Amino acid sequence: MAEVSAPPAEVLLSKRVQEMVLNGEEPQRPYICRDDGTKEAIPSPPSLIPIIDISLLSSSEPCSAQELQRLRSALSSWGCFQAIGHGIPKSFLDKIRQVAREFFEQPMEEKKRHAKGVEEFEGYGADPVPAEGQSLDWSDRLFLDVYPEDRRKPKFWPVNPKSFRGVLEEYTAKMQILTELVSKAMAKSLNLEENCFLNQFGKQAALQARFNYYSKCQRPDLVLGLKAHADGSGYTIILQDDVEGLQVFKDELWLTVPAISDALLVLMGDQMEIMTNGMFRSPVHRVLTNSEKERISVAVFYTTEPNKEIGPEEGLINEERQKIFKKVKDYADVHWEYYQQGKRAIHVAKA
Ligand SMILES: O=C(O)CCC(=O)C(=O)O
Numbered sequence: 605m606a607e608v609s610a611p612p613a614e615v616l617l618s619k620r621v622q623e624m625v626l627n628g629e630e631p632q633r634p635y636i637c638r639d640d641g642t643k644e645a646i647p648s649p650p651s652l653i654p655i656i657d658i659s660l661l662s663s664s665e666p667c668s669a670q671e672l673q674r675l676r677s678a679l680s681s682w683g684c685f686q687a688i689g690h691g692i693p694k695s696f697l698d699k700i701r702q703v704a705r706e707f708f709e710q711p712m713e714e715k716k717r718h719a720k721g722v723e724e725f726e727g728y729g730a731d732p733v734p735a736e737g738q739s740l741d742w743s744d745r746l747f748l749d750v751y752p753e754d755r756r757k758p759k760f761w762p763v764n765p766k767s768f769r770g771v772l773e774e775y776t777a778k779m780q781i782l783t784e785l786v787s788k789a790m791a792k793s794l795n796l797e798e799n800c801f802l803n804q805f806g807k808q809a810a811l812q813a814r815f816n817y818y819s820k821c822q823r824p825d826l827v828l829g830l831k832a833h834a835d836g837s838g839y840t841i842i843l844q845d846d847v848e849g850l851q852v853f854k855d856e857l858w859l860t861v862p863a864i865s866d867a868l869l870v871l872m873g874d875q876m877e878i879m880t881n882g883m884f885r886s887p888v889h890r891v892l893t894n895s896e897k898e899r900i901s902v903a904v905f906y907t908t909e910p911n912k913e914i915g916p917e918e919g920l921i922n923e924e925r926q927k928i929f930k931k932v933k934d935y936a937d938v939h940w941e942y943y944q945q946g947k948r949a950i951h952v953a954k955a
């Protein structure tokens with residue numbers, strides 16, 4: 605299987621995984637990141653990722669206090685939850701999944717009209733070359749800045765399928781509403797002023813959409829769709845299709861996030877861990893590969909506006925609970941440098 609002399613990462617990254625699969629190529633050594641499949645022989649136990657009904661969080665609801673308590677507990681122990689009652693109809697979530705699938709199923713030439721450079725972030729392609737010795741992900745992506753609108757770069761936005769742009773614009777608008785609701789609810793769940801996180805994120809807080817396409821892989825025992833990492837965002841909202849693969853690391857176990865067709869996974873990034881002074885966890889997660897089916901997901905990263913300093917909310921610091929993080933600026937950049945070395949970055953924010 606793995607040849608003795610695999611091409612260097614920059615050569616592999618200039619090709620799409622989907623192309624390699626269509627050509628019947630087996631994963632080469634830089635894609636191999638696990639040495640044997642025996643660990644995965646044990647199926648992960650059924651996971652109990654909390655499901656939170658967003659519609660119950662508004663104060664006019666009789667059971668809002670109870671749901672806020674469940675939210676707080678979910679984010680303190682898991683760092684993520686499956687959001688239902690978020691107001692986005694399943695038919696619209698299906699539309700997003702559909703345009704994403706149609707985009708990736710087009711011929712390579714069409715997708716490459718929106719190709720990114722190997723060292724760029726935005727556009728269609730793969731992550732820039734990681735540090736020496738780091739494995740590559742078995743995935744192709746379309747990464748787009750979607751908000752604020754003046755950051756959109758039209759050359760990266762698919763022209764086909766024709767409905768792609770309109771659907772993504774609508775999804776962006778819905779994500780803005782959802783981030784406002786979730787940010788307020790998280791603050792209330794911690795007995796903080798409801799706008800405190802929104803103020804830290806800033807009016808120009810960014811939304812970036814990453815469409816992930818995980819091709820089938822002949823060696824799921826050796827290759828990951830996405831390496832283990834914690835997000836550098838404030839938090840991330842993930843739409844999955846019906847193929848499971850995303851796993852969250854909790855209590856020394858990798859636990860699969862169930863595919864629930866009308867739910868969105870809300871997952872804390874390091875910036876929320878910092879702002880909550882560690883009350884909410886930014887969980888390590890990864891994506892497995894699958895030999896039978898392709899998988900598509902759409903991750904929307906919600907990140908503080910550029911140059912904005914963030915830090916632990918004062919209301920969360922007291923005699924019993926000291927400040928564990930300091931103020932940081934442009935954390936996402938620092939996070940990226942460590943990410944490329946396969947490391948977490950949160951320690952740089954430790955007080
Ligand atoms: O594909 C997924 O479900 C997760 C994607 C993810 O973790 C990311 O893009 O950071």
Ligand SMILES: [Fe+2]
Binds near residue numbers: 835
């Ligand atoms: Fe992630």
